[in-house]
Amino acid sequence: MPNPKQKATVVIYWHRTDLRLHDSPALQAALSLNPTTFIPLWTWDPHYVYKSRVGPNRWSHLLQSQTDLSKSYKALNPHQKLWVVREAPQTVLPKLWARWGVTHLVFEKDCDAYARARDEVVVRLAEEAGVEVIVRSGRTLFDVDEIVAKNGGKATMSMAQIEKAVEKIGKPDRPVDAPTAIPDPLEWDGMDLTGVEEEGDGVLEDGVDVNSVHRSGTDKQYAGIMGPGRDFGVPTLEEIGIDAGDVRTPHCGGESVALRLLARCIADEEYIGRFEKPNTSPAAFEPQSTTLLSPHLHFGTLSVRKFWWDVQDVMERRRKAKKSNASIPTNLPGQLLFREMYFAAHAAVGEPFCRTYGNPMVRFIDWHLQSKSPEEIAHGDAGDKLYEVDSDEAEVWFLRWKEGRTGFPWIDALMRQLKQEGWIHHLGRHSVACFLTRGGCYVSWERGAEVFEEMLIDHETACNIGNWMWLSCTAFFAQFYRCYSPITFGKKWDPEGNLIRRYCPELAKFDKKYIYEPWRAPIADQRKWGCRVTGDGSSSTNEDGNIYPKPMFDFDQRRTICLDAMKNAYHVGLHGDDKEVKDGSWRKAFGLDEGGKRPNKKQKT
DNA sequence: GTAATGTTGCGTAA
DNA sequence: TTACGCAACATTAC
Known part of the structure; x- marks a missing residue:
């Protein structure tokens, strides 16, 4: 219990990549402060919400995950919830520290380039405000900065490199327990932020307006800092401006869903032990051939360390029972190591990782529809x-x-x-x-x-x-x-074409002989099967009834053209940070004309 | 320096 | 079902 003689410990736990209670080292660190007041917070992140394009399905997953987490808090303490604040963290957190008398800010480490920049600002502002910041790794099996360091400071570019790097670190930590009790937030009068949205204009010192979209008037997402109910509630799809009819995913979000899914996978020890990614079918649906746990890793509704260790424990039992397991990289732990590899590469390269321009690790190819600088x-x-x-x-x-x-x-x-x-x-x-x-x-x-x-x-x-x-x-x-x-x-995976019949229902009656190449079917058969193969797909019917488009090019022809072009591009050998890429002179190196068009000549081999 | 290896190709021959 | 040519890249092991 907190000592009443001591200064109150008011902790904001800032949820970002970790919409869960189980195995969260950062949450554990926050609770071990023995807070007098504890506020689990979500701030509306302009990068996540606005800059990156998020479709209705992922939006729905996020809101389900938040709702589930909020319920879990409430189950541990009826005064608690996930407190959702509708403003960018860089501008709103300082206001909250002042209003709520916050002493500590705790969050899970995020090494994405944009997140590092955001968190640097937040940490600096916290220091200025005298708020102690505690950060713990937990989104990945290992601290990715440590992986990068063990890889000589370089981006991890292969399975061999990531394996060597993590070998030097050792095993991932075992999961930590979920909390069994959560301290109270402030009394309502203390939490109430009426008037706070008017404090300051939401512009950072360097002139960047991180809240411009909030105020644009074209977006419905900003209904006040506490939301339309003025209760910090998880937004509804309607508040975000999403038509519920556009949410068509059958996959559900939330920690409780994630843990049930994981438990069901883990219970099938044969599946866990023998899993090899290249042997799982891309054509399987209902049920799919893989675990479907990736969305939960993304939202942090499942801890990757719990996933790892649950799988390791199954494999250990199988070893003891003299049953064989698949091995890295095709098995389940191998899949998680690929995730670490990409995270560590992103962490090493930083912001240019996400594009070609200025990125030292990516080849420059003379693609069509090249990004502008x-x-x-x-x-x-x-x-x-x-x-x-x-x-x-x-x-x-x-x-x-x-x-x-x-x-x-x-x-x-x-x-x-x-x-x-x-x-x-x-x-x-x-x-x-x-x-x-x-x-x-x-x-x-x-x-x-x-x-x-x-x-x-x-x-x-x-x-x-x-x-x-x-x-x-x-x-x-x-x-x-x-x-x-x-x-x-x-065809190799699904000779009957069941995936096609499911998602291109206009072709459902086609014989399997033509299901992958419907344009080869005789016209009489196309009529018989209720779908003519014609047009460019801009409409799905014409006077003949259902139609499915003709192929947009001859694939064999395109394969040859692409292969020659790739050979040439490798021969030219430019990378994203070369000066020819930055000044546009790469076109000359590829023998393109001034307008960037391809001259009709044989490529050098 | 050379050879082997790399999560997940295709088409053909046996 | 398995093996090989295809035309051939980058990294790693030796």
Whole structure:
């Protein structure tokens, strides 16, 4: 119990990447302060909420996770909840410290580039205000800064490197217990922030207005600092301005869901022990072939260390029973190590990690729809598009890819599953990413990463960017001659085409002989099966009834063109931080004309 | 320096 | 089902 003679200990626990109570080292550190007052807080983060595009499915997942956490707090202490404050942390936290008499700020370490910049500001302001800051690692198996240090300060670029680096650190810590009691917040009069939103204008010292979107008037998300009910409640979809009908994912968020899901996976010891990612089917749905735990790792509704150790314990029991386990990197612990690898690479490179421009670790390729430079965008010279439209044809391909109307059913089914449900299997992501970049459209991986960022419920910046680099052969992986076919690859897993029938229902009656290449079906059969293959997919019916688009290009032709172009780009050998990339002279190195168009000549081999 | 290796390719032959 | 050529990258082990 707190000693009444001592100064009150008023602790804000700032939830960000950790919407859970179980195995949270930072939460444990906060509670071990033995607070007289404890305030579990969520601040509306302008980066998460506005800058990055978040689709309805991920929004829904976030709000479900917050609701679940809030309930768990309430179950431990009826006066408690997750207190949601609708303002950017950099501007609102100092106001809260003053108003609530805060002595300590505690949070889980976040090494994403934008988060580090944000947290540096917050920590500096806390020091100025005399608030003690406590930070603990817990989002990853290891402190990623320590991984980077053990890798010689360099980005971890391969499984071998990450394995060596973590070997030097040892085993991840075992999970810590969830709290069994939570101290009270302030009395309501103390919590009430009436008038606080008017204090200050929300602009940081360097002139950056982190709350501009709040006040823009075009966004409904800011209904006062305490929310429309003036009770710090978790926002509703309506408050965010999302139509509930747009939330179509069947996957649910929240710590309690995560722990149930994990327990169900762990109970199947054969599945856990023998799991090998490349042997799980990208075409499986209901049930999917993998664990579906990735969204919970993203929101921190599941502790990655609990996942790791629950799996390790199963494998240990199997070893003792003389049963064999799959090994790194294809097994479950291997999957978690890939996550560490991408986090550590992001931590080592910092802000340029998320793009090509200025990024030393990424190859520069003469993609279509290349990103404009940050300077152009910052100066407002970029116009309405943040990428260069060097080819109208490629932009059409990109939009058709995004909307799932390429005319290749395997690609379209996956992209429609992604849009509807916010999740597709890892190998499905490989298929569509290869198709958009080096194995079809030759469109910049950055365009694809943006679409995934918007649509995936498990979107994790480091993993998403890293995987797009991998698939586009710009970093981590270089065997660009291994190209996924939009026809063969799916067929290998799903010869009946059940995934296609599910997500492209207009093709549901097609014979399996044509399901991956419906344009080859005779017209009479197309009529019989109730869907004509014609047009570009801009509408789903015509006077003949249902229609499905013709393929938007000859894949074999495009594969050859892309392969030659990749060979040439590797020969040119530029990287994101080379001066030719910064000053635009890369076009000359690639033999492109002034308008950036490709001359019709054979590429150098 | 050379050879082996790298979570997850495809098409063809046996 | 397995093996190999395809045309060939980067890293690591030796």
